[in-house]
Amino acid sequence: MNVSIIGTGYVGLTTGVCLAYLGHKVKCLDTDARKVDLLKSGGTPIFEPYLPELIAQSSANLCFTTDYSVAIPGADVVFIAVGTPPSRDGSPDLQFVRAAAEGIGRHFDGEHMVVVNKSTVPIGSGNWVGSLVRESFAAHHNQKSDHRFSVASNPEFLREGTALHDSLYPDRVVIGSDDPRSLEVLYRLYRPLLDQTFPAPSFLPRPEALGAVPLVSTDLASAELIKYAANAFLALKISYINEIGQIAERVGANIQQVAKGIGLDARIGNRFLQAGIGWGGSCFGKDTSALVSTAAEYGLSLPIVEAARRVNRRQRDLVVDKLLAELKILKGRTIGLLGLAFKPNTDDLREAPALDIARSLVDRGCKVKAHDPVALDRFRAVHSDLGVICCAEPESVAEGADAIVLVTEWQEYRELNWQDIGERMRTRIVLDGRYALDRARLEGFGFRYLAIAG
Ligand SMILES: NC(=O)c1ccc[n+]([C@@H]2O[C@H](COP(=O)([O-])OP(=O)(O)OC[C@H]3O[C@@H](n4cnc5c(N)ncnc54)[C@H](O)[C@@H]3O)[C@@H](O)[C@H]2O)c1
Secondary structure: OEEEEOOOOOHHHHHHHHHHOOOOOOEOOOOHHHHHHHHOOOOOOOOOHHHHHHHHHHHHHHEEOOOOOHHHOOOOOEEEEEOOOOOOOOHHHHHHHHHHHHHHHOOOOOEEEEEOOOOOOOOOHHHHHHHHHHHHHHHOOOOOOOEEEEEOOOOOOOOOOOHHHHHOOOOOOOEEEOOOOHHHHHHHHHHHHOOOOOOOOOOOOOOOOOOEEEEOEEHHHHHHHHHHHHHHHHHHHHHHHHHHHHHHHHHHOOOHHHHHHHOOOOOOOOOOOOOOOOOOOOOOHHHHHHHHHHHHHOOOOOOOOHHHHHHHHHHHHHHHHHHHHHHHOOOOOOOEEEEOOOOOOOOOOOHHHHOOOOHHHEEEEEEEEEOOOOOOOHHHHHHHHHOEEEEOHHHHHHHOOEEEEEEOOOOHHHHHOHHHHHHHHOOOEEEEEOOOOOOHHHHHOOOOOEOOOO
């Protein structure tokens, strides 16, 4: 099928490359000419494991453009995968979705097409996008587009860092539409993925236990709510274990043992039950905030979701509180941060806890040094105002440091020569924000080991 993807960010690029790998003809469109030029020249604008390899294997089915008149005519399916960042009041900023919908309408050739919202958008946005496409088509073609296109919602559940795996081997595919034609077209599009009939790439083997992928077909509003409800649930699971972590610390319990004991209950499950600094990233914060603001439009409050957000904010403050309790005075101290990205295996810094932690420490007069295996260039480009010293090597972070905070649990930090790290530091204090380090080993090297809870 002919597919166009609007937006080549973490979601759009991953979706486009995977659909091309499945054999569809895919045009990826972005208004950011630098990204498109980079993609055309064989580069990738984001760090995502195996993305360059999968692009290389799918290149015969892929092209990149900045031009709606190239991408839209002739498309059977157009995915909107542009950003929906939070506005000041917490509701999502839909200006990019609006521009995409208007661009689609302007260049729509009148042959049947399904317009799919893959961006995370507030409930009701499917209808809104439909009317924008319709109005834009009418304004530019002097005729009505009624019945020539249909709208669907196909929320995305990929995780950065494992985005390709999640897209090729999803737990489920959700498609919401009030028009049966959308469902029929998208079922054909996703058939190889639903039936898992495609050959697995050698570098992304199919999970052994994976059978057919369930398709959940719903009305538009339900699909839109599924995405928010899923993210809010995962966010509150993390905040729940962090809340229990606080009581664990007070009573002398070990939060990791507690999490294991809870998570082995099949009704609960062990995923998203890791205590620590809490969630970051472009989704949980903005999506929980959007859900709260949608509820407010209907006169509802969501106290559970709001509490999860409060607990998550508190986790970041705990880092500074712990360092203050240990060092007594923060002014003039040198603090090293290991990890800037909001989680390992991505270069995404949106809502990363490291940003708030660095800001608080700098505000208290600390000299902050930081390292990240892949996010350093992006950090330098976007966050130079923070006054953080960027270190190309983790060992440089340790040089003269009064304490090191492990913010992001990159595998390479587990494997550092911690004896050498200790020798470079002024005082051997490590705050393990993710329970990623071997406490006994570090204590063996003379470290004072601190964790977020306990
Ligand atoms: N990142 C994730 O892990 C993730 C997971 C699930 C869902 N989502 C949702 O998917 C959507 C996209 O997220 P992302 O992380 O990929 O965002 P992103 O910021 O990485 O990418 C968005 C891209 O859209 C482009 N763009 C903006 N306006 C455009 C326009 N009018 N025409 C063409 N291109 C345009 C931007 O230049 C950018 O490259 C968001 O709604 C997000 O909430 C993200």
